[in-house]
Amino acid sequence: MNYCVLWSNGDSWREMRRFALTNLRDFGMGKKICEDKIIDETQHLIEVFRKFKGQAFDTNQPMNHAVSNIICSMVYGSRFEYDDPEFISLVERTNTGTQLLGSPSIQHFFQLYNGNKRKNRELIGRLRETLNSEMCRGFVDAFLVRKQQLEKSEGPNNHFHNDNLLMTVIQLFGAGTDTTSTTLRWGLLFMAKYPKIQDQVQDELSRVIGSRQVQLADRKNLPFTDAVVHETQRLANIAPMALPHKTSQDVTFQGHFIKKGTTVYPLLTSVLLDETEWERPQSFYPAHFLDNDGNFVKRDAFLPFSAGRRACLGEGLARMELFIFFSTLLQHFRFTPPPGVSEDELDLTPRYGLTLTPTPHKLCAVPCF
Numbered sequence: 001m002n003y004c005v006l007w008s009n010g011d012s013w014r015e016m017r018r019f020a021l022t023n024l025r026d027f028g029m030g031k032k033i034c035e036d037k038i039i040d041e042t043q044h045l046i047e048v049f050r051k052f053k054g055q056a057f058d059t060n061q062p063m064n065h066a067v068s069n070i071i072c073s074m075v076y077g078s079r080f081e082y083d084d085p086e087f088i089s090l091v092e093r094t095n096t097g098t099q100l101l102g103s104p105s106i107q108h109f110f111q112l113y114n115g116n117k118r119k120n121r122e123l124i125g126r127l128r129e130t131l132n133s134e135m136c137r138g139f140v141d142a143f144l145v146r147k148q149q150l151e152k153s154e155g156p157n158n159h160f161h162n163d164n165l166l167m168t169v170i171q172l173f174g175a176g177t178d179t180t181s182t183t184l185r186w187g188l189l190f191m192a193k194y195p196k197i198q199d200q201v202q203d204e205l206s207r208v209i210g211s212r213q214v215q216l217a218d219r220k221n222l223p224f225t226d227a228v229v230h231e232t233q234r235l236a237n238i239a240p241m242a243l244p245h246k247t248s249q250d251v252t253f254q255g256h257f258i259k260k261g262t263t264v265y266p267l268l269t270s271v272l273l274d275e276t277e278w279e280r281p282q283s284f285y286p287a288h289f290l291d292n293d294g295n296f297v298k299r300d301a302f303l304p305f306s307a308g309r310r311a312c313l314g315e316g317l318a319r320m321e322l323f324i325f326f327s328t329l330l331q332h333f334r335f336t337p338p339p340g341v342s343e344d345e346l347d348l349t350p351r352y353g354l355t356l357t358p359t360p361h362k363l364c365a366v367p368c369f
């Protein structure tokens with residue numbers, strides 16, 4: 001399959017990755033300003049969950065909207081209202097497209113992808129019209145300013161052209177939404193399935209935090225909650241084959257010769273579910289990340305973001321989002337199966353796409369206070 005929707009290799013990738021990393025950091029990635037955005041967004045999400053008044057609902061759309069708004073505020077410079085039709089269709093097309101990438105319906109995927117290209121051209125066009133080089137609102141502005149500067153000094157032959165802008169924006173939006181939101185949905189599903197583990201998370205949260213807002217700095221005092229977030233990422237294994245790569249030179253790996261230019265997939269499943277690394281690889285077992293005294297422990301085989309030069313660019317952001325969204329939701333709601341469905345009946349079979357998502361399901365979010 002030709003993944004022309006992803007960044008290319010070589011110089012163009014290097015430039016785009018470096019620029020995206022620097023600028024996303026400038027617009028808050030991994031910093032307090034980003035934490036504040038996430039906290040603000042959790043309040044919008046809580047409002048949506050409350051509207052269901054404890055009745056069963058599909059968490060997919062609200063979760064996608066909340067998570068997507070974080071990357072939107074960094075890329076476009078502002079968040080969207082959840083009922084904005086432009087936003088709903090952008091998120092919906094990205095979400096469906098990610099599922100189709102693992103299926104034979106590649107033509108349908110490209111229809112959705114082209115729809116998102118059109119929408120993004122419009123959004124970028126609006127930002128271009130109101131661009132102020134003294135005050136960049138987000139990644140798109142920063143890219144447009146760099147493009148203008150380079151065109152003046154070096155002419156148009158550089159990597160900062162409209163196609164790379166569009167591709168990078170679409171990729172950041174896609175990579176920054178589905179992955180994190182899917183992981184959070186797995187987390188809530190595991191909590192509904194394993195109520196005793198949910199009890200332990202909620203006991204820890206009420207003991208350490210009470211009713212105030214959780215902050216990133218609290219993570220070190222919440223080892224059990226942190227372990228549950230890690231175990232969710234490990235067992236959910238949402239990107240089992242990471243992304244395809246091409247070997248840039250001939251290489252011999254574990255005795256196998258691989259020719260330059262061969263497409264290779266780093267199989268993250270092989271570490272996340274490795275029987276020689278994990279005591280209970282197929283079970284939801286937060287103790288994988290705890291020592292005998294209940295302290296959090298890092299594990300070498302925990303590689304959900306992959307490793308190396310092409311590892312996930314958004315790891316810092318994703319880890320911040322996972323922790324704050326998950327613990328804030330668990331502070332406010334008790335997650336249970338719909339009435340008439342037992343915990344045993346909650347299905348953990350994943351649905352295969354570019355990512356492994358939970359099979360469509362509903363949960364009740366019963367307000368705790």
Ligand code: HEM
Pocket residue numbers: 007017071171172175176177179180183238239242243244266304305306307309310311312313314315317318
């Ligand atoms: C739980 C959340 C996430 C998981 C599990 C995840 C996982 C991954 C994985 C496995 C890869 C492929 C690495 C490889 O092929 O070796 C990747 C790449 C990437 N991720 Fe994430 N990701 C997450 C969230 C994010 C977020 C929030 C962003 C937004 C900034 C992001 C942006 C990217 C980009 C741009 C790439 C491509 C990097 C490149 O090609 O150089 N990811 N991610």
